[in-house]
Amino acid sequence: MAAGATSGGSATTDTYKEARTWLLLPSWVTLSILVLAPVIMMLIYSFLTKEFRGGVIWEFSLSAYDQFFFDRGLFGDEPPKLEWTYISIFWRSIWQAGVATLLSLAIGFPTAYFIATRSEEMRPVWVFLITIPYWVNLLIRTVSMKFLLRDQGPLNDFLINIGLIDSPLHIVNTNFAVQLGLFYSYLPFMVLPIYAAVERYNFSLSEAAADLYASKLTTLRRVVLPAIKPGVIAGCILVFVPSMGSFLAPDLLGGAKNFMIGSLIEEQFKGNAGNWPFGAAASMILLSMVLIILMFSARQQAKADKAEG
Amino acid sequence: MASKQFDIKSYTGFKGITLLCLIILYAPLVVVTIYSFNASQSLTNWEGLSLRWYVDVFSGPESAKFKTAAWNSFVIAIIAATTATAIATLAATGMVRGGRFRLRPVSFGLISLPLMVPEIVLAVATLIFFNSIGFQRGLLTILLAHIAFCIPFAYLPISARMQGIEDSYEQAALDLYATKRQAFTKILMPLMMPGIISGFLLAFIVSLDDFIITNFVKGAGVETLPTAIFGSVKQGIKPNIMAISTLLLSLSIVMVTISYFVSKSDNTK
Numbered sequence: 001m002a003a004g005a006t007s008g009g010s011a012t013t014d015t016y017k018e019a020r021t022w023l024l025l026p027s028w029v030t031l032s033i034l035v036l037a038p039v040i041m042m043l044i045y046s047f048l049t050k051e052f053r054g055g056v057i058w059e060f061s062l063s064a065y066d067q068f069f070f071d072r073g074l075f076g077d078e079p080p081k082l083e084w085t086y087i088s089i090f091w092r093s094i095w096q097a098g099v100a101t102l103l104s105l106a107i108g109f110p111t112a113y114f115i116a117t118r119s120e121e122m123r124p125v126w127v128f129l130i131t132i133p134y135w136v137n138l139l140i141r142t143v144s145m146k147f148l149l150r151d152q153g154p155l156n157d158f159l160i161n162i163g164l165i166d167s168p169l170h171i172v173n174t175n176f177a178v179q180l181g182l183f184y185s186y187l188p189f190m191v192l193p194i195y196a197a198v199e200r201y202n203f204s205l206s207e208a209a210a211d212l213y214a215s216k217l218t219t220l221r222r223v224v225l226p227a228i229k230p231g232v233i234a235g236c237i238l239v240f241v242p243s244m245g246s247f248l249a250p251d252l253l254g255g256a257k258n259f260m261i262g263s264l265i266e267e268q269f270k271g272n273a274g275n276w277p278f279g280a281a282a283s284m285i286l287l288s289m290v291l292i293i294l295m296f297s298a299r300q301q302a303k304a305d306k307a308e309g
Numbered sequence: 310m311a312s313k314q315f316d317i318k319s320y321t322g323f324k325g326i327t328l329l330c331l332i333i334l335y336a337p338l339v340v341v342t343i344y345s346f347n348a349s350q351s352l353t354n355w356e357g358l359s360l361r362w363y364v365d366v367f368s369g370p371e372s373a374k375f376k377t378a379a380w381n382s383f384v385i386a387i388i389a390a391t392t393a394t395a396i397a398t399l400a401a402t403g404m405v406r407g408g409r410f411r412l413r414p415v416s417f418g419l420i421s422l423p424l425m426v427p428e429i430v431l432a433v434a435t436l437i438f439f440n441s442i443g444f445q446r447g448l449l450t451i452l453l454a455h456i457a458f459c460i461p462f463a464y465l466p467i468s469a470r471m472q473g474i475e476d477s478y479e480q481a482a483l484d485l486y487a488t489k490r491q492a493f494t495k496i497l498m499p500l501m502m503p504g505i506i507s508g509f510l511l512a513f514i515v516s517l518d519d520f521i522i523t524n525f526v527k528g529a530g531v532e533t534l535p536t537a538i539f540g541s542v543k544q545g546i547k548p549n550i551m552a553i554s555t556l557l558l559s560l561s562i563v564m565v566t567i568s569y570f571v572s573k574s575d576n577t578k
Contacts, residue, residue, distance in 0.1 A: 013476040014408025016489060023403030024416055026396045027460060031419045034457035038438035039426065045437050055440070107333070110326035117318045126327075128569055133334040135511075135565040137518040139535050140554040143542055144337035147344070147551070152353045154340050187334065206317045216320065245427035247521055252542065262429045269436060269525060276437070283433045290427055 039287070046280035056276050064281035086264065086282070093260040096175065096250070097243035100182035101190075104239045107183075108190030109232070115191070116198035127195065134188040142248045145181050146172060149253075173255035181249030182239075189238035197231025198224075230304040237297045241290050261286055338558055345551040352546060362552035369549060371541070378537035382517055385452050385533065390512035393459035394467075397512075398505055400460075401468040402493070406476065423458040431458065432525035439526060446528035454526050455516045462515045463508035466572060470504025471497075507572040510564050518561070 016023060046064050048056040066072075069087070070080035115126040133141065148155050149171040156168035171177050201224065209219040225232070243249075247262030254260070261282065268279025344352070348359030366375060400420060404413065423431060435454045436446075444450060478500065479492040487495065498505075520535040527536060534557065541550055 013406055015476055015479055015483075016402055016406045016493065017408040019489065020403045020407035020410065023399045023407065027400035027420060027464075028416065030396055030457060031422060031460065034435070034438075034453055035422050035426070035431065036419065038431075038434035041438045041441055042430075042434040045441075107326060107330050110320070110323040111330040113320070114323040114327040124573070129331060130334070132562055132565055133338065135514050135518075136338060136558045136561045137520075137535060137554075139518075139520045139539055139542075140341075140558055141337065143538070143546060143550065143554060144341040147352070147546055148337045148340050150352075154344075184333065184337070187330070191330070203318055210317050216317075219317070220320065242427065245429045247429055265429055265433060269433065279433060280437060283430045286427060287430045290425070290430075294425060 042280045043284060046277055046284045048277050050275045050277045064277035067278055068281055089259055089264050090261055093244050096178055096260060097240050099179045100243045101236050101240045103183040104187050104190040108187055108235060109194055112191045112194035113198050116195050130188050130191050138185060139248055142181055142252050145184055146252055149177060172253060175258055178250050178254040178258050181253040182243040182246060185249060186239040186242055190235040193234035194231045197228035201227050230301055233297060233300055237293060241293060245286055341551050342555045345555040347548060362548045365549045366552045374537060378532040378534045381448060382534040385455055386513050386516040389452055389455035389459050389516045390509050392456045393512045394463045394505060394509040397460050397463035397467050397508060401464055401471050405468055405471040420464050421461050424461050428521045432522040435522060436525040446526060447531055450526045451523050454522050459512035459516055463512040467504045467508040470501055474500050503571045503574050507568040510568040514561055514564055
């Protein structure tokens with residue numbers, strides 16, 4: 001999604017310069033109140049004391065973060081040990097998102113390359129075909145995936161009918177199902193930026209490499225890939241970031257054993273057992289990780305722009 | 310005769326993977342669509358074509374719940390998309406036609422903020438915010454949250470379109486003594502229409518589809534279609550859910566297709 005975020009646009013004019021403030025004011029007000037202020041409020045909440053019926057007491061406390069990283073025993077008086085419960089949930093989220101990203105790259109890169117080398121009239125059609133599923137409700141896509149993968153679902157039926165397997169594969173409620181779900185949810189995000197990069201790529205470079213007796217694989221690895229690296233990085237980030245914080249795929253396809261950050265956060269705000277400061281702290285940790293990744297990608301992008309001149 | 314350049318560009322297997330990619334993307338949707346027409350009570354057996362689950366959606370035991378939810382969803386999506394599109398159109402004019410100014414990057418960052426913050430984090434933040442200012446959760450909190458995250462989706466196609474329109478049309482109008490306001494409403498807005506329509510449609514779909522944020526900020530007992538479907542699916546996938554899903558996914562595909570053709574149309578010539 002953030003792929004469009006680089007298009008600040010250079011072709012600007014100043015026809016409506018005098019009205020600028022008034023034109024921008026509605027967006028500033030709306031987004032400051034409804035996005036910026038809430039994020040700041042969440043940061044504050046993460047440093048407050050939990051109230052037992054959900055909600056908070058306005059007293060400064062580090063206990064939400066402390067609870068995330070350290071185990072101080074049942075009564076909180078033992079020397080702190082590293083608490084692995086939540087760290088491992090984060091680690092599982094990173095791992096699941098990583099596998100989903102690699103799957104998307106394996107399918108998305110050849111697809112993007114293939115589309116970008118079609119004729120100019122056909123390219124938008126291909127891009128359109130790839131983007132349509134993204135606009136279908138994520139919940140419906142995830143439910144569809146679950147239906148397809150069920151033990152008695154169409155996929156197992158099909159595999160049994162063609163004689164590839166004898167008994168149904170148990171896919172739902174495994175880590176693999178979550179990876180597949182995430183891969184399926186965000187695959188178009190991998191294809192689009194890589195497609196854009198390959199489309200800009202100058203194929204005379206490949207020709208030059210071939211003239212110098214580089215094999216096609218070497219050309220791909222040593223000439224094409226370095227040239228389109230920014231697109232590949234952008235694609236990986238666009239798949240990885242939403243995968244890490246996703247809720248639907250782990251919840252519907254993974255079951256209780258395959259808890260990810262999204263479910264951990266959601267749990268803190270549902271019902272009476274919730275711990276709002278802890279949920280806010282977990283959200284802050286996730287947000288910080290995402291911002292670090294985005295900053296890294298912005299730096300890469302700036303470097304690539306500089307190299308292009 | 311294959312040209313040399315074609316040889317260099319193409320890699321064996323890439324076409325196959327592209328087709329695989331399309332199959333993966335569409336197979337679940339196609340399967341659900343087919344099974345929504347299944348006459349059988351069970352999910353597994355195929356007993357011939359039937360519309361019974363569509364009838365069930367509109368007049369079955371759960372139909373009242375889904376009708377209310379659908380009504381909520383559509384009202385919220387229409388108001389949120391309209392408001393977001395209006396805000397985004399003004400913002401795009403300020404950004405693309407407002408000259409250079411110091412706060413431009415900050416302004417752009419603010420507009421894309423809803424895209425950078427993970428959805429679940431935005432959901433938590435919005436819930437905490439409404440709670441801390443004592444705002445009763447209900448339809449209004451859903452609507453406000455939707456307006457906010459729809460803005461970037463409306464903004465991107467609108468600003469892309471505006472960047473593609475040379476300002477010579479407006480300059481010509483201004484040379485002929487049109488006021489700035491007239492140049493904006495009579496010249497720029499009509500030229501912008503394809504971008505505005507496609508921005509509106511995308512914002513509409515995004516609002517209609519949202520589950521996570523809605524699930525956090527909705528009050529008890531208030532449902533939109535996605536939260537109602539989620540609640541239902543939690544008790545197991547039933548055939549009527551597949552019928553609703555098919556209806557919703559067809560709607561999304563139709564709207565995206567319209568948006569695609571509208572944004573492709575060129576009315577600057």
